[in-house]
Amino acid sequence: MFKKSFLGGKNEERVIEKIKKHIKILCTACETFKNALEKQDIKKMLTVSDLEREGDIVRREVLSNIYEGAFLPFIRPNICKFVEIVDNALDELKNAAQAYDMGLKLDKDIKTDCIGITHLNLNMCEMLSITFEALCEGKDLREKILVIRIYEKKVDEIKLDLVKKLMGREIKTFWEGKVLSDFISYLSNISDIIEDASDYLQILNISIR
Amino acid sequence: MTDLIPIIAYTLIAFSVGSNDTSNALSICIGAEIIKFKKAVFLFGCFVLMGVILQGQKVMHTVGKSLLPINLAILNIALLISAFLIILSNWKKLPLSTHQVIIGSLTGAGIAFEVDINLSSLFKIVLSWIISPLGAFLFSLTLYRIMEKTLSKLPLFQIERLLRILLVISGFLIAYNTGANELATVLGGVIHSGLMERLQASLLGSFFLFLGAILLSHRVIETVGKEIVALDPYSGFAAQFGAGICVLLFTFLGMPVSTTYCIIGGISGVGMLKGMGTVKVGLIKKIVLSWILTPCLAFMTCFILAKILK
Numbered sequence: 001m002f003k004k005s006f007l008g009g010k011n012e013e014r015v016i017e018k019i020k021k022h023i024k025i026l027c028t029a030c031e032t033f034k035n036a037l038e039k040q041d042i043k044k045m046l047t048v049s050d051l052e053r054e055g056d057i058v059r060r061e062v063l064s065n066i067y068e069g070a071f072l073p074f075i076r077p078n079i080c081k082f083v084e085i086v087d088n089a090l091d092e093l094k095n096a097a098q099a100y101d102m103g104l105k106l107d108k109d110i111k112t113d114c115i116g117i118t119h120l121n122l123n124m125c126e127m128l129s130i131t132f133e134a135l136c137e138g139k140d141l142r143e144k145i146l147v148i149r150i151y152e153k154k155v156d157e158i159k160l161d162l163v164k165k166l167m168g169r170e171i172k173t174f175w176e177g178k179v180l181s182d183f184i185s186y187l188s189n190i191s192d193i194i195e196d197a198s199d200y201l202q203i204l205n206i207s208i209r
Numbered sequence: 210m211t212d213l214i215p216i217i218a219y220t221l222i223a224f225s226v227g228s229n230d231t232s233n234a235l236s237i238c239i240g241a242e243i244i245k246f247k248k249a250v251f252l253f254g255c256f257v258l259m260g261v262i263l264q265g266q267k268v269m270h271t272v273g274k275s276l277l278p279i280n281l282a283i284l285n286i287a288l289l290i291s292a293f294l295i296i297l298s299n300w301k302k303l304p305l306s307t308h309q310v311i312i313g314s315l316t317g318a319g320i321a322f323e324v325d326i327n328l329s330s331l332f333k334i335v336l337s338w339i340i341s342p343l344g345a346f347l348f349s350l351t352l353y354r355i356m357e358k359t360l361s362k363l364p365l366f367q368i369e370r371l372l373r374i375l376l377v378i379s380g381f382l383i384a385y386n387t388g389a390n391e392l393a394t395v396l397g398g399v400i401h402s403g404l405m406e407r408l409q410a411s412l413l414g415s416f417f418l419f420l421g422a423i424l425l426s427h428r429v430i431e432t433v434g435k436e437i438v439a440l441d442p443y444s445g446f447a448a449q450f451g452a453g454i455c456v457l458l459f460t461f462l463g464m465p466v467s468t469t470y471c472i473i474g475g476i477s478g479v480g481m482l483k484g485m486g487t488v489k490v491g492l493i494k495k496i497v498l499s500w501i502l503t504p505c506l507a508f509m510t511c512f513i514l515a516k517i518l519k
Binding site: 016069071074135137138204205 | 240361366441
């Protein structure tokens with residue numbers, strides 16, 4: 001009764017498990033996207049939308065658990081914000097998958113760069129998952145966040161390269177150009193969003209100390 | 210009939226303490242949604258009763274016997290004026306300390322009735338009013354430093370969970386002190402003047418304090434609690450627990466000291482660690498002014514009224 005009255009705990013554990021699940025969904029979505037792009041598998045690419053929907057459900061569950069009283073009010077906004085950011089990354093991945101589904105044709109060198117970005121995105125997601133585990137275990141987050149930043153910088157460099165390549169490419173119709181531009185924007189934004197999420201983990205980590 | 214005046218007055222004061230000072234103990238716990246209001250107030254009432262019964266004796270003795278020999282006339286005027294001032298200050302939202310009002314009133318009425326005031330006892334009480342906020346300042350500052358070196362090393366979610374337990378302990382320590390020190394100050398005169406038995410007075414006082422808490426404390430608790438917890442429960446705990454330990458020590462010594470002033474001392478101590486900029490010096494000046502004026506006001510009012518009625 002004392003535990004139930006004062007300590008709670010179960011709600012908090014549920015939230016932590018769901019956040020882990022949410023990040024895992026992001027990792028799976030990134031991996032699916034990478035494989036689909038490599039194999040030019042449209043069917044597989046569309047499963048990213050399903051994963052995004054699954055992520056949405058988990059996000060709603062986390063938020064409702066928090067509104068039911070999980071955690072001290074002081075750290076709730078930061079937890080909610082972190083979950084929202086992870087969800088934004090899933091949204092962006094879904095947008096990229098949908099853009100790809102619109103009959104997007106990628107040149108070989110552009111495709112190689114895009115695959116490179118998806119590979120880095122996947123690495124960043126996995127590192128985000130490791131960082132969250134480290135947060136739960138009370139380990140130092142700085143090195144892990146630094147790795148995420150380095151990955152993000154690499155994505156930025158590839159993006160710059162991609163834009164230069166695209167500038168020399170002939171675009172036949174407005175929509176072809178727009179879809180391609182959107183696809184690359186969505187793909188390269190994911191790394192920025194994951195970097196934001198990792199920053200929030202650090203804010204969360206120092207907020208209550 | 211004259212017997213009824215101090216009884217009514219002390220129950221009014223107890224009611225007032227319940228409606229206002231409950232927030233000292235429960236605001237953080239309720240604001241942090243660790244415990245629901247009704248359950249918290251019920252437990253608060255239990256701890257107040259425990260405090261006044263187990264440890265209220267020393268403070269009661271200091272106020273009701275060591276300071277001056279209290280008779281019914283002194284008690285009537287002192288408690289009536291105290292009740293009036295405390296209710297007025299609550300209504301006008303002025304920061305008056307119950308302890309200072311009661312001690313000031315008793316001394317004023319006592320001098321007017323030409324009874325011997327124990328100056329050594331009075332000096333000790335005033336000295337404890339000066340030392341207690343400073344003590345809370347140091348306790349909270351040290352506690353915060355210890356927490357930084359121990360609690361902060363733990364994983365985030367463990368800190369969060371531990372903080373919940375610590376906030377509950379700290380809240381009920383303040384509740385215990387409310388009974389052992391604050392309510393004991395109110396009851397000191399009533400018991401040592403022979404008007405009521407200790408157990409009887411303690412039960413009645415606790416009941417009215419509980420009534421004040423359950424009926425009127427909700428808004429104060431919500432306002433204070435949400436603000437403090439939204440700010441920082443970590444610092445809130447250090448300030449509250451530091452103050453609680455300090456009041457408990459003074460209770461052991463039998464000195465009536467204000468929990469509110471100790472909490473202010475505690476908050477200032479934690480604030481100091483975060484930089485002087487976080488401490489509102491203007492507000493501290495106002496509090497110090499109120500600290501000086503409150504016992505003087507109570508003293509003068511009781512002295513003049515007692516002289517007129519004598």
